[in-house]
Amino acid sequence: MTAPEAPVEPIDQDKLTRAQKAMLALSNEVATRLAEDHGVCVRPLAMRRIDETTGRVDVVPVPCGSTREDQCRPCSEKARRLRMVQCREGWHLEDEPISKPAHPSEAQKELMAVRADLHAAYTDARTTGDDEECEEIRETVSEIDQELRALGVRGRLAPLDPGPQTVRRSTRRRQDAPNLPRRPVEDRTVGRVFGGKYRPSTFLTLTLDTYGRVDKHGAALDPESYDYRRAARDAIHFPKLLDRFWQNMRRCVGWDVQYFGTVEPQKRGAPHFHAAIRGTVPRSELRAITAATYHQVWWPAHDEIVYRGDRLPRWDNHHKTFVDPDTRVPLPTWDEATGPDALTTPAHTVVFGPQVHVKGILGGTEEAGRHIGYLTKYLTKSIGHAAGLDDTATTRQREHARRLADELAVTPCSPRCPIWLIYGIEPKGARPGTTPGHCKGKAHKPEHLGIAGRRVLVSRKWSNKSLSDHRAERTAFVRQLLDRAGVQPAYAVDDGPFAWETTRPGDSDVPPRAVLLLHAINQRSRWRADYDAAVLATSDAPPDRSATRDHAA
Incomplete structure (x- = not known):
């Protein structure tokens, strides 16, 4: 006592x-x-x-x-505890979660039929050049869309003006990428049963490639040879690489793999991914899928900065575009810079590193509870704190983070990023208030280390x-x-x-x-x-x- x-x-x-x-x-x-x-x-x-x-x-x-x-x-x-409940309920399911959409009602089909007639009328009005009729149809379609949403219709509704067609890139795999088997995907999400009673699941950890040697605190031993540029670009495009990984996995294993994953920073500042996967996938297949997964960034080249300091592009009110500060020539737009004739090679390619950690987990065990806690351990921490950039950080750690932040400050994060202006390209949606070289996105804030997306990634059929x-x-x-x-x-x-x-x-x-x-x-x-x-x-x-x-x- x-x-x-x-x-x-x-x-x-x-x-x-x-x-x-x-x-x-x-x-x-x-x-x-x-x-x-x-x-x-x-x-x-x-x-x-x-x-x-x-x-x-x-x-x-x-x-x-x-x-x-x-x-x-x-x-x-x-x-965090709510996320733990979500992870626990979907990890070791033995029965398929019910996720069938509701059947369309008669009211929904009637409104969609009216919308189809308006689409045809809008096409005719545009052909004849009747702008007033087009505006009335647009207002009517907007009201119908609101009614459809109120009736429970989800998904993207077909636009009246489809706009310009997006450029389609070749989906042929790179010659240096390993080939993967492609199996028809079964309509199931639960794993196999072994021994008549065991249905294990998987805990997976994926990391990015190395950029140079680091010490035990994650700071570069030789900052001059450390590839900060590739580290910054890999961090920004990491979510796209994960999307490609799950696509490859489902096509390779042949069933609808479900996952609960968290993105966390390593001490070196690079993001890595922990995932609880329902069911089991052979370790050899997981490593093969990881080695064969890549994401090509079909953006304009952004290796050399064109404008810097006080010499920055300016907005031209007459042409409604950004122009060169000396010649007053309009900058190429995003669509012009990414046209099929303008891009012949990707600006960057993201791949995973060789380290792949795979472990089988049985549901209801103490080990499963420990791994759920490990998955959600750093969700309440800021990215910088989770990477060790707190009051106990060393001078070398802070210098390493500063160099990475400097590279992120000149790395575009999206087609709408104002940083494209310092490379001589007008981004999408540019306006007079756009500041060349300054983006307010999370990816460019030093405390985010380029990790701007969601920290928790959950598949749609995880727990329904x-x-x-x-x-x-x-x-x-x-x-x-x-x-x-x-x-x-x-x-x-x-x-x-x-x-x-x-x-x-x-x-x-x-x-x-x-x-x-x-x-x-x-x-x-x-x-x-x-x-x-x-x-x-x-x-x-x-x-x-x-x-x-x-x-x-």
Whole structure:
């Protein structure tokens, strides 16, 4: 048994010096730490909740929903645990998840038939040059599209103006790439059963190629020979390489492989990929697929900077385009620079490195739980922090990250990136306010290390549930438990319906953030007391309090 804590002596602040008072805990800091202990959002947003039945208006705290630990630890931890649930539910399924779309209704087919007639009328109007008729048809089609969405139609609707055809590149494989077998893909997502009772799954780790020798902290031993340019381009195009990998895998193994993966930075700053794969794939096939996977970037060459310093392209209001600062000649547009005659070779090719880690995992084991925790370990960390760029980073680490950031600053991230202007090419969607060489995308922020996409990648048939579905399930579980125990929550409100309204700074009815925080702590304390009472009152309730930690207050 631990010894009881000694009683705290009261402090007479009137007898303290100014320096001693400065060492006392701040009230806001105490409230924030208390909120973290209770799992309450430390940055609650003030929202007006309007009861549409009674007309009552309440200003209530709403969690910020951040996924970053340095911004809000309780919300980020809640999001991480939700991802763990999502990973666990889809990894070792024994039955196929139901994912059949609904059959079209008569109302949907009628509206689509009207849309087909309008397409034909629009084509005729364009042929005759009747601009007024075309505008009326466009407005009508827009209204029909809204009705189709309201009736539950998803997917991209055929546009009236298809626009210019995109350039189709050859899909023939490179001569230096290993060939892969191509099998017809079966309509199944679960793996094989071995020994009549074992259905293992797979844990996979993929990395990028090496760019030079690094030390134990991931910093380049020889920065002059380290290939920062290739490292920056590989990081930006890494998501495309992953897409190509899953396409090759499904064609090679012959069934619809499902995965839950996370993208994380290595200490050297390069992204790598961990994936939980449902079912098993032979290690030899996985390594062959990895070695044969590549992504070709069919962009204009961007090896030599054309404009720099004060000599940058300028916007010409007369021609509505960017021009050379000296000759006033318009720059080539993106479509001109990427035409079939302009590009003969890809500007860059991304491949995986030789390191491929594969491990078989059985569902329901302690090892499976450990790997789920490993998959989601760094989801609450910023990319820079996960790569070790924190207060403990060495000077060599910081210099390595600076060099990579400098290369990323001159590496275009998309066809719309303003950095194309310093290479003498006008990007897509260029406007007068576009600043040559300056892009606001995540890929160019030093703390992102070129990793600008999503950190979690989940296939469509993983669990047949979205994150909202998982949240709703946990909420329904708690409500059913309270009903079964006969516990009436002390904080319960009417079922509404409610209308929500955002507040603005300076609104007289909005309390200070500290008051909102205390209100949220009180609500969570009462919620936890009700939940614990329900657990004790029901014999079949789970022994732990994971739902208490995970449920959104």
